[in-house]
Amino acid sequence: MRFVDEFRSGELAQKLVHELATLVEPGRTLKIMEVCGGHTHAIYKHGIEDLVPPEIDYVHGPGCPVCVIPMGRVDDAIALAERPEVIFTTFGDMMRVPGGRGSLLEAKARGADVRMVYSPLDALELARRNPEREVIFFAIGFETTAPATAVTLLRARKEGIRNFSAFCNHVTIGPPLKAILDSPGLQLDAFIAPGHVSTVIGTRPYDFIVRDYAKPVVVTAFEPIDILHATVMLVRQLREGRCEVENQYTRVVRRDGNPRALAALEETMELRDTFEWRGLGWIEQSALKLRPELADWDAEARFELPGTRIDDPKACQCGEVLIGAIKPWECKVFGTACTPERPIGTCMVSSEGACAAYYNYGRLQRRRDRVPA
Amino acid sequence: MTLDAEHCITCGDIAVTATVVQVDGATATVDVDGTREQVGIELVEPVVVGELLLCHAGVALEKVADAP
Numbered sequence: 001m002r003f004v005d006e007f008r009s010g011e012l013a014q015k016l017v018h019e020l021a022t023l024v025e026p027g028r029t030l031k032i033m034e035v036c037g038g039h040t041h042a043i044y045k046h047g048i049e050d051l052v053p054p055e056i057d058y059v060h061g062p063g064c065p066v067c068v069i070p071m072g073r074v075d076d077a078i079a080l081a082e083r084p085e086v087i088f089t090t091f092g093d094m095m096r097v098p099g100g101r102g103s104l105l106e107a108k109a110r111g112a113d114v115r116m117v118y119s120p121l122d123a124l125e126l127a128r129r130n131p132e133r134e135v136i137f138f139a140i141g142f143e144t145t146a147p148a149t150a151v152t153l154l155r156a157r158k159e160g161i162r163n164f165s166a167f168c169n170h171v172t173i174g175p176p177l178k179a180i181l182d183s184p185g186l187q188l189d190a191f192i193a194p195g196h197v198s199t200v201i202g203t204r205p206y207d208f209i210v211r212d213y214a215k216p217v218v219v220t221a222f223e224p225i226d227i228l229h230a231t232v233m234l235v236r237q238l239r240e241g242r243c244e245v246e247n248q249y250t251r252v253v254r255r256d257g258n259p260r261a262l263a264a265l266e267e268t269m270e271l272r273d274t275f276e277w278r279g280l281g282w283i284e285q286s287a288l289k290l291r292p293e294l295a296d297w298d299a300e301a302r303f304e305l306p307g308t309r310i311d312d313p314k315a316c317q318c319g320e321v322l323i324g325a326i327k328p329w330e331c332k333v334f335g336t337a338c339t340p341e342r343p344i345g346t347c348m349v350s351s352e353g354a355c356a357a358y359y360n361y362g363r364l365q366r367r368r369d370r371v372p373a
Numbered sequence: 374m375t376l377d378a379e380h381c382i383t384c385g386d387i388a389v390t391a392t393v394v395q396v397d398g399a400t401a402t403v404d405v406d407g408t409r410e411q412v413g414i415e416l417v418e419p420v421v422v423g424e425l426l427l428c429h430a431g432v433a434l435e436k437v438a439d440a441p
Contacts, residue, residue, distance in 0.1 A: 091430075119431020121413055141430075148430035151413050155399075199427060199435045251438045252427050258435055261416045 008046075008224055016228040017051050023235045024055040031057045031187055032234060033324055035177065036194035037064030037352030038222050044361040046224040056231060059324035060357075062176045062280060063194055065141045066093045066350035067322060070276045071310040073169055074099030077138050079306050080167060080299060081112040087130060089123040090138035092116045093350045098343065100310040104138075120152035120166070127156070127164035136299045139166040143265070144196040146170040146288060150264035153290070153297050167299040168290050170269065173197050174205050175286035176277060180323050181213045188215060188324070190234040195221040195249045200265075202257030206245045220248040268294055278312060278346060279319025318345035321354050328355040335359060390437050393424045403428065 024030065034040055040060045043049055049058055062068055074097050081088035081104060088104070095105045095116060108114040113133075117123050120137045127135035139149040149166055156164045173194065180186065193206050198219045206217045216237040220230035230248045237244060247253050268291060275287030290298040312318065316338070317331040328334055328347065338344040340356050347353035351360070391403035391410065401414045403426060413432045414420050426433040 121431045144434070145430050147416055147434065148413070148432040151415050151432050154415070155413075196427070196429060196434065252435045254435075258416055261434060264416065 012225050013051065013228055016225070016232050017053075019232050020056065020228070020235060021053050023232065023239050024053050026055070029055050029057050030189045030235060030238065031059050031324075032190045032192060032231065033059040033061045033180070033188050034192040034227075035061035035063040035173065036192075036197070037067065037350065037354070037357075038194070038196070039192055039220075039227060040064070040354050041352045041357050042222050042224065042227060044357040046227075047361075048224055048227055051228070052231060056235070059188060060321065060328075060354035061191075061324060062180065062277070062322045063142065063173065063197075064347070064350050064352040064354070065145070065171060066097060067318065067346040067353045068171065068176075068277045068279065069094070069097060069140060069169060069346065070278045071099045071312065072276070072306075072308050074103070075101050075308060075310065076305040077167060078102070078104060078107045078112070080136050080303055081107050081114050082110075083134070083303065085134045086113065087126055087133050087135045088112065088114045088138065089117045089120075089126060089135060090114065091118075091140070093352075094138055094140060096343065097346055097349050100308070120149050121155070124152050124156055124161065124164050127161050131163060133163060135164050136303075137164070137166045138169070140169045140171075142171055142173050142194070142197045143200045144194075146269065147200055147258075147261040147264055150261075150268040153268045153294055154264060156297055157294065162296060165297045165299040165302055166290065168269065168288060170288040171275065171277070172271075172286055172288065173201070174208075175283045176280055177206075177209065179277075179280055179283050179286075181209065181215070183323055183325075186323065186325070189238060190216045191218075192227065192230050192234070193217050193219040193245075195219060195226070195253065198247075198249065198253045198257065200257050200261045202255050203245050203247050203253065204255060204257075210243045210245055214243050216243050217245045218248050219246070219253055221251075267291075276309065277322075279322035313344050316345035318347045318355075321345075321347050328358040331355065389428050391426050391428045391433075393420050393422050393426060395422065396420060401426070401433065403433075 123137040218230040218233045220226045269288040271285045272287045295301040315333045320326045343349045347355040391405045395402040412428045417433045425437040427435045
């Protein structure tokens with residue numbers, strides 16, 4: 001496949017791994033946080049952690065949008081889905097995320113009209129075809145996904161489709177990174193920044209990480225060669241005493257992102273004062289809501305929501321996993337009470353969640369074997 | 374954009390590079406490894422047949438430089 005095969009070359013991977021081996025200082029661990037859940041998934045799917053020298057320690061960040069949705073918002077979604085006039089549409093991974101009252105999948109089993117879509121534009125099409133129903137789209141995701149919601153809202157407004165609305169839970173990547181960098185005692189040496197978020201926002205929003213925290217950043221894509229190349233670039237920066245935002249994903253990411261996508265976001269959404277992140281708590285100006293001008297398409301403005309805040313299950317350590325404080329296999333319930341089939345925490349639900357990535361790619365037994373006594 | 378079962382659509386974690394085969398207003402028909410899909414192209418217009426687009430959740434996010 002184009003843009004895939006050439007980025008999975010074993011020969012090139014070996015060259016990069018060899019270069020890494022010459023760059024690391026034996027015995028000195030470098031903690032590199034891959035911010036995006038897509039990178040976490042790729043690292044374990046392709047066995048990258050086993051290829052790189054033991055001095056490279058990938059720490060999994062908060063960039064799985066499914067994993068950071070708090071349980072109360074899932075309950076709000078279920079309350080919307082259970083309204084008889086509503087067709088509630090959602091990306092597939094959100095179906096199984098447990099809230100305080102079960103999951104959307106369970107609500108569907110009880111009779112709610114919950115449907116999986118691949119695009120908010122599919123939800124808009126459902127609204128066109130079902131004028132007697134209210135179609136609500138469960139809008140979640142970082143700046144990668146928010147533009148699709150924005151485009152859909154602009155089309156709905158232009159076409160005057162009034163039976164479509166979005167339940168907006170879009171989040172932004174900068175504030176949680178700052179929250180992690182401000183966490184006491186957290187030891188990180190460098191960041192692998194998300195590729196597709198950066199397609200939209202560009203590389204400038206990461207400047208504060210090098211300026212204020214002196215941590216190198218490399219934006220990269222999701223194939224194994226991309227991730228290895230980004231790792232080499234980061235270790236080279238550390239080795240040479242440089243601290244910069246570098247862009248490995250030059251085939252799509254520009255310094256200023258996609259101005260038209262940013263304009264569509266600006267036209268439809270604005271920052272919330274604060275938003276609750278699973279595992280990270282309330283973070284100021286870290287999420288988006290629809291602008292008042294789009295209230296007619298805003299499910300939060302149009303329908304009553306319970307808005308109840310729910311504590312995460314006590315046994316679940318998703319919060320510590322999400323900030324990289326522990327590895328998934330160090331969680332008390334990992335692989336026992338919490339599995340992809342019956343997840344307790346969101347990190348086990350999404351395939352991009354760090355726990356599911358470990359679980360699905362056979363890390364369970366081996367990691368336990370490597371747990372220090 | 375349809376992704377395979379092991380990927381979460383919300384992340385758009387794979388570089389879904391699609392080739393434009395037809396343009397109809399704000400929608401393009403694209404080819405991804407033999408599969409035809411429709412994507413919104415408001416954020417990358419104008420596009421022409423043969424161009425490569427990075428697509429996520431039914432919307433083209435950016436044009437992809439041809440030479441990797």
